[in-house]
Amino acid sequence: MEMYETLGKVGEGSYGTVMKCKHKVSGQIVAIKIFYENPEKSVNKIATREIKFLKQFRHENLVNLIEVFRQKKKIHLVFEFIDHTILDELQHFCHGLESKRLRKYLFQILRAIEYLHNNNIIHRDIKPENILVSQSGITKLCDFGFARTLAAPGDIYTDYVATRWYRAPELVLKDTSYGKPVDIWALGCMIIEMATGNPYLPCSSDLDLLHKIVLKVGNLTPHLENIFSKNPIFTGVVLPQVQHPKNARKKYPKLNGLLADIVHACLQIDPAERISSTEILNHEYFTRDGFIEKFIPELKAKLLQEAKANLSIKPNTKENEFMKDERKTVYTNSLIITSVLGKEMEKEKRPREIKTRAMKVKGLGKGDIMEPKKIELEDRRCQQNTIENAHTVPQGAKPVISEPSNPVNSINISNGIKDESHTGESMMMPPINLTSSNLMTSNPSSNLSHPNSRIRWRRLCLMSEQVKVTK
Template sequence: MSRRLRRASLSEIGFGKLETYIKLDKLGEGTYATVYKGRSKLTDNLVALKEIRLEHEEGAPCTAIREVSLLKDLKHANIVTLHDIIHTDKCLTLVFEYLEKDLKQYMDDCGSIMSIHNVKIFLFQLLRGLAYCHKRKVLHRDLKPQNLLINEKGELKLADFGLARAKSVPTKTYSNEVVTLWYRPPDVLLGSTEYSTPIDMWGVGCIFYEMITGRPLFPGSTVEDELHLIFRILGTPTEVTWPGITTSEEFKTYNFPQYQVEPLVNHAPRIDTDGHDLLSLLLKFEAKKRISAEEGLKHPYFKSLGEQVQTLADTASIFSVKDIALQRDPGKRSSIYPESSQGKSRRQSVLF
């Protein structure tokens, strides 16, 4: 079918039309974009409507256009689905699948004490989504708990690809918030513009630590503060730990004290040996030494999830594997956990 005919038939069904969606509550707002919870009249499913205002002279912010062009081509169980795009003179509306909360809210709801088993399931899903992106030469570049969405089944999905594939790491997002430094690798903090897949892997390490401990690993407020926090735990880099660092002008201008390495396990006592090993491989100073998402999935840390999770089709959920389920988080008031032995027909208060 030609593209024009296909578009016409989709339009008849109701795709690409604002009236197909009912706007419900506002979920968040920035300078350019407002996100609403909505409902599709076609499917009756909940959706997230991201409205990007176009009255600014520059038209659609390039970050929004980038997000659309990337997400149209990414089809994976651990990447948020873009269902529809509606373009009017004043507004570009992106229609996404709706997920109940993000990882930050999930951690807050557990009183920051997540089940170690659930940490593993979430981390595996994060690596799956990233491995799929990285294979397609797409970097996310803004990984943080707020950009990882979780539905009531416990499926975790990468969202907010607004910064993906840009040439520099901006200090502001297009909704004019300051971009957090907490998940940014030291090479980028020191001015490296060599962006490739390891840029995302450092962030994965920081998120892994945060899930295990309930607190951010490097919560810096400025670039210098961020680097101090990193070096205070991982040790100030030397030619041995980071070849070439001592000739970096940027690094020399800071004149950091000589911090010694502190074992990560001192800061994250709940982490086991395999988890500690994986965390260390993610938090390498030298970008090329960081473990890749693809390799990360095969790390012994995930052995307890069984063989089947390694051969899932791209669009298959990890929960399609028998016996994989989230456990009740220790600090959680209500949770997604399997039905009790009384065989209840519905999951107990699945709405978190």
């Protein structure tokens, strides 16, 4: 940390802390994720997995890992600093994002997902907190602690818990043969939240989530019904049988018609029937009115500006030991310009300064986080008294359950690491993502109409889940 000046804490979670820092030589603002020193290998496993994927897979809409080093036995990941997430925007746009902004964000998110899926990678934790948004409107998928390569036919995944609100039914029922469709399900849930301002399937337990899926999306398939009936956790539980509208636009009346079609195709109970990321990108929602042809040049120009701003840090390439127990090689991102933007970078001689917003503390008691200033967001107040749903629950559906008690754009990377053993400032350690994976104290029964109250409640619910490390 001797090369960085600490500016403040961005967030804190179950795995450690993210700090906002400034490189002392270049002045570049970065986010440093510092993992807790854990006698168990779970934290190291998550850190190692994230390093592995971020050094191997590079795309404009994936977060950039700048360098990795170890200090006082703590793993430090240095990322480009992006000051807010989709969730932060939803605090201000409490009725959902404006349609043009929504389409631009979704297009970029889908590019990232398509890139991962084309490389047989599933992210497994897609949610608003894990979509970073730069000041120029570039979205970047982050937090690869749960990402993994698609299993070969016949292979199974170990026990895994994703963020519950975005968990596909096959994950809820612990079907170990899941694949890319789990990301598509999570995307569908997130689209509704981005469009309406409200989470679609907020829940407090797997049983609660299953019940809401049946009420609002569809009945379980015979395969999933079989898994459900054999699971001792759900013994004695009977899920309702509900008749759902077959027409997507009647099922999701609060969504734009074309967007409702996409959501309906994402939220299919049978994973085999879910749409793919490539198919969504080719959907009329994106292809109509020349959107892609107009937006790609705009996107490239913004990426060009941000790429130039990230060229300032020259990483140390000294090779050393990463961990005592696991002799893993970590890598430093040399930030060589991507092949797509390389020629354009050479043409442009005048770098433009990209300013980073200052952070401010919100007084939330224990678990305080540093949150970004409002960034050109609509200053609207929610007048809702409860969290609305993006879809009307079918008539005649009665809850009959109770909670059981047990319940590439390729960037070259040099093979090098840094190990800083000097005594520096003591730091707490990292969350899964910036600003959003924070333990917060809040009363879930309080009025959720105020954006900040709803966010606190949401984070409390999400962080109360016990996250399990996967294979």
